[in-house]
Amino acid sequence: MKKLASLLLLTFIALCSNAQEHKAILLKPDRVFDGQQMHNGWWVLVTDNRIEAVGEAASINVPASAQIIDLKGATLLPGFIEGHSHMFLHPYNETSWDNQVLTESRAERTARAVNHARETLMAGFTSARDLGTEGAGYDDVGLKAAINKGVIPGPRLLVATRAIVATGSYGPKSTVTEAILPKGAEEADGVDGLTRVIRSQIGYGADVIKLYADYRWGLNGTAAPTFTADELKLAVQVASSSGRMVVVHSATDEGMRRAIAAGVKTIEHGDGGNAEIFKLMKEKGIALCPTLSATEAISGYRGWKKGVDDEPEGVKNKHAMFAEALKSGVTICMGGDVGVFPHGDNAREMILMAEYGMKPIDVLKSATSVNATVFGLKNLGQIKNGYLADIVVVDGNPVDDIKTVKQVKLVMKDGVIYKQ
Numbered sequence: 001m002k003k004l005a006s007l008l009l010l011t012f013i014a015l016c017s018n019a020q021e022h023k024a025i026l027l028k029p030d031r032v033f034d035g036q037q038m039h040n041g042w043w044v045l046v047t048d049n050r051i052e053a054v055g056e057a058a059s060i061n062v063p064a065s066a067q068i069i070d071l072k073g074a075t076l077l078p079g080f081i082e083g084h085s086h087m088f089l090h091p092y093n094e095t096s097w098d099n100q101v102l103t104e105s106r107a108e109r110t111a112r113a114v115n116h117a118r119e120t121l122m123a124g125f126t127s128a129r130d131l132g133t134e135g136a137g138y139d140d141v142g143l144k145a146a147i148n149k150g151v152i153p154g155p156r157l158l159v160a161t162r163a164i165v166a167t168g169s170y171g172p173k174s175t176v177t178e179a180i181l182p183k184g185a186e187e188a189d190g191v192d193g194l195t196r197v198i199r200s201q202i203g204y205g206a207d208v209i210k211l212y213a214d215y216r217w218g219l220n221g222t223a224a225p226t227f228t229a230d231e232l233k234l235a236v237q238v239a240s241s242s243g244r245m246v247v248v249h250s251a252t253d254e255g256m257r258r259a260i261a262a263g264v265k266t267i268e269h270g271d272g273g274n275a276e277i278f279k280l281m282k283e284k285g286i287a288l289c290p291t292l293s294a295t296e297a298i299s300g301y302r303g304w305k306k307g308v309d310d311e312p313e314g315v316k317n318k319h320a321m322f323a324e325a326l327k328s329g330v331t332i333c334m335g336g337d338v339g340v341f342p343h344g345d346n347a348r349e350m351i352l353m354a355e356y357g358m359k360p361i362d363v364l365k366s367a368t369s370v371n372a373t374v375f376g377l378k379n380l381g382q383i384k385n386g387y388l389a390d391i392v393v394v395d396g397n398p399v400d401d402i403k404t405v406k407q408v409k410l411v412m413k414d415g416v417i418y419k420q
Helices: 002-019 097-103 106-122 139-148 190-204 229-240 253-262 275-284 292-301 313-328 348-355 360-375 402-406
Strands: 024-033 038-040 042-047 050-056 067-078 080-085 125-130 156-159 209-212 246-250 266-269 287-289 391-395 408-413 416-419
Touching (some): 024 391, 067 360, 080 360, 106 416, 190 229, 209 229, 246 253, 253 266, 275 313, 292 313, 292 348, 348 360, 360 402
Parallel strands (some): 024 067, 266 287
Antiparallel strands (some): 024 038, 024 042, 391 408, 408 416
């Protein structure tokens, strides 16, 4: 009986020991970009879902049971963070925005969003802000839940649900007065209206509150401000009381000025930006998400052939705006407005940022540590001990050739390898 009891005790101890074993993965690239700078000869040890150790090979204590992955010629980086996406949209040269909102069922749009989430992750983007479902209600909350539960693969999502517009400013629109069409965002006005809608969207699961500070509803379809400065200030006050940030779509000088005065967190697009405006943004700690790719994509859908035709006015303006933003030193987020162009091609924005004059090392920062800081993503955006193991590995050195950010060899999110 004593021998049997001893045997059972040893078996129990062995089982407990096995249960406590941790999964370790050693990644051996040629170099590591840690979110701030590049380091040659560094390795990264991942234990379960955390970065256990990072540094020179001799400094890392590798467990005997660790899985070792050699990544010769490659660069390891923090998982990329997409700053401006629409998971429920697909490129407008496939189906126009109006027709997506008016004729595609919610079931179809969700099915597409599932594919878009997977394509985003496989491109190395392990986190993303989804800034409005554009007529698909609160379905981004369900998409986020499905990803978090492991039902489908996809990036960590920060969702804005329906987004908010001033009454009469947004589409789809009809010349038939009696027609009641679904809208691409939720309409709200004034103190009571905005307060109710913001709190309602928070209640449905919004992580961020997005408003359109201006839109193409001016005379002859020109962009013009929508919400007053006081309405935007109210929105920030209501959202911030729950710890949420306000982001705004703005493409006009006046819209940006009102958003800055209100104290929003980020301004999306920023076409109306100039030296004075960027100075104000920098002073107030407001970041710019320039969405260069969306401008070029839409111009392409209208017939522009890049490298062959002269640049259209919109692209020229974007070049000038981005150059001024770089010169000012304002914080620049990486976000392309993906959905206007194909999901999975997110890195197109990073390549354009470099093409428009940003140093490749700063582009990498923008897509990792800068976005993580601006969006409040804790323990992400850096390759650092104790941080979550969201990692992308690309073939080559993106500091030498930024286009290598599209040559993805490995994607890890939360310690799980999704692509190798």
